[in-house]
Amino acid sequence: xxxxxxxxxxxxxxxxxxxxxxxxxxxxxxxxxxxxxxxxxxxxxxxxxxxxxxxxxxxxxxxxxxxxxxxxxxxxxxxxxxxxxxxxxxxxxxxxxxxxxxxxxxxxxxxxxxxxxxxxxxxxxxxxxxxxxxxxxxxxxxxxxxxxxxxxxxxxxx
Amino acid sequence: xxxxxxxxxxxxxxxxxxxxxxxxxxxxxxxxxxxxxxxxxxxxxxxxxxxxxxxxxxxxxxxxxxxxxxxxxxxxxxxxxxxxxxxxxxxxxxxxxxxxxxxxxxxxxxxxxxxxxxxxxxxxxxxxxxxxxxxxxxxxxxxxxxxxxxxxxxxxxxxxxxxxxxxxxxxxxxxxxxxxxxxxxxxxxxxxxxxxxxxxxxxxxxxxxxxxxxxxxxxxxxxxxxxxxxxxxxxxxxxxxxxxxxxxxxxxxxxxxxxxxxxxxxxxxxxxxxxxxxxxxxxxxxxxxxxxxxxxxxxxx
Numbered sequence: 001x002x003x004x005x006x007x008x009x010x011x012x013x014x015x016x017x018x019x020x021x022x023x024x025x026x027x028x029x030x031x032x033x034x035x036x037x038x039x040x041x042x043x044x045x046x047x048x049x050x051x052x053x054x055x056x057x058x059x060x061x062x063x064x065x066x067x068x069x070x071x072x073x074x075x076x077x078x079x080x081x082x083x084x085x086x087x088x089x090x091x092x093x094x095x096x097x098x099x100x101x102x103x104x105x106x107x108x109x110x111x112x113x114x115x116x117x118x119x120x121x122x123x124x125x126x127x128x129x130x131x132x133x134x135x136x137x138x139x140x141x142x143x144x145x146x147x148x149x150x151x152x153x154x155x156x157x158x
Numbered sequence: 159x160x161x162x163x164x165x166x167x168x169x170x171x172x173x174x175x176x177x178x179x180x181x182x183x184x185x186x187x188x189x190x191x192x193x194x195x196x197x198x199x200x201x202x203x204x205x206x207x208x209x210x211x212x213x214x215x216x217x218x219x220x221x222x223x224x225x226x227x228x229x230x231x232x233x234x235x236x237x238x239x240x241x242x243x244x245x246x247x248x249x250x251x252x253x254x255x256x257x258x259x260x261x262x263x264x265x266x267x268x269x270x271x272x273x274x275x276x277x278x279x280x281x282x283x284x285x286x287x288x289x290x291x292x293x294x295x296x297x298x299x300x301x302x303x304x305x306x307x308x309x310x311x312x313x314x315x316x317x318x319x320x321x322x323x324x325x326x327x328x329x330x331x332x333x334x335x336x337x338x339x340x341x342x343x344x345x346x347x348x349x350x351x352x353x354x355x356x357x358x359x360x361x362x363x364x365x366x367x368x369x370x371x372x373x374x375x376x377x378x379x380x381x382x383x384x385x386x387x388x389x390x391x392x393x394x395x396x397x398x399x400x401x402x403x404x405x406x407x408x409x410x411x412x413x414x415x416x417x418x419x420x421x422x423x424x425x426x427x428x429x430x431x432x433x434x435x436x437x438x439x440x441x442x443x444x445x446x447x448x449x450x451x452x453x454x455x456x457x458x459x
């Protein structure tokens with residue numbers, strides 16, 4: 001057997017091993033011993049199906065507090081170029097994927113405060129919040145009106 | 159014993175045969191163009207995604223080997239811009255087949271860098287797949303036709319040299335496993351046992367106007383259950399169908415599936431998987447198809 005073929009078989013076997021481990025994890029949540037979690041997670045991510053769904057709509061918003069105490073909206077999406085769904089998922093997942101010494105939403109509020117300051121907006125504070133409202137077949141935003149909508153403040157700076 | 163030996167030879171040939179490069183080269187061009195569009199769309203937001211002006215917190219806790227920990231520190235906007243331009247240039251080189259392997263490998267390194275820096279937050283299947291594809295292509299013969307290399311070596315973009323089929327098989331195997339995992343798990347995921355996933359997907363955070371239009375139609379929930387069943391059945395058999403003799407119907411089905419996903423929930427990036435279907439076809443057949451329409455100039459044959 002040629003050396004290149006041998007190397008090819010070795011690579012393929014290793015690759016298939018990781019893919020099989022990921023498949024086992026995908027199907028049965030079984031973790032094959034010896035497969036490092038980052039590799040397994042990465043490989044699992046190549047075959048994870050569309051599985052989660054929500055029965056309410058959510059959206060993340062940022063606001064800046066003016067000198068008179070009134071909050072105005074900050075265009076959060078001008079800082080992140082992502083489709084709406086990915087944008088929402090990112091903020092949901094943010095808390096699980098950051099350094100444990102940081103409060104991720106607080107950090108985002110702080111960074112927005114600093115960046116808006118650079119853009120000439122002198123806010124007293126900035127905050128990040130999530131809004132939730134019932135779904136509608138007529139559109140994503142249709143029920144985002146005050147009697148139906150509720151919101152939660154996730155982080156404020158300072 | 160003789161049978162075993164012949165089987166080994168068949169596997170050996172399936173993995174390492176020398177074949178015309180046209181299937182892989184066409185994939186290289188479509189995939190490269192797709193990547194270029196994907197990354198160009200992120201360009202206006204570069205300071206906020208990949209530079210130290212970004213609003214996202216650092217990602218240092220989980221899953222990053224310690225020797226890579228210096229990399230997720232975002233650079234200044236100027237350096238980030240320079241790095242991005244270099245990355246996009248290598249993607250263009252990759253499409254043109256200019257030092258294809260090097261271009262693919264550098265693009266792979268950049269993709270990995272951006273993955274650790276920010277894209278990992280989104281945790282999308284497509285970003286991972288594209289990183290894997292670039293890595294595999296970095297040791298492939300994808301630049302052995304329709305490339306600057308061939309123009310430089312033989313005087314024509316259409317000239318070609320045979321390549322080892324191994325990288326092509328690897329990408330096809332990866333795509334098969336992607337469909338296998340995402341298709342088979344739907345067989346037991348609770349939301350997929352009724353039409354719930356489909357229904358809420360149509361009116362959820364990713365849904366398009368077209369999706370809302372369908373959801374607003376006076377359809378019973380039975381419609382969504384049937385749709386869920388069709389998707390599950392199709393994805394269950396798709397990984398095998400792509401390798402079967404009736405593969406063209408599965409290519410068509412897969413293409414329709416991804417186009418519908420794009421129309422309904424806007425996940426257009428999976429359209430890149432349609433380009434991988436060419437890698438499931440016998441490279442000789444792709445070559446003959448290609449040769450019939452775009453004959454190689456006589457002196458280069």
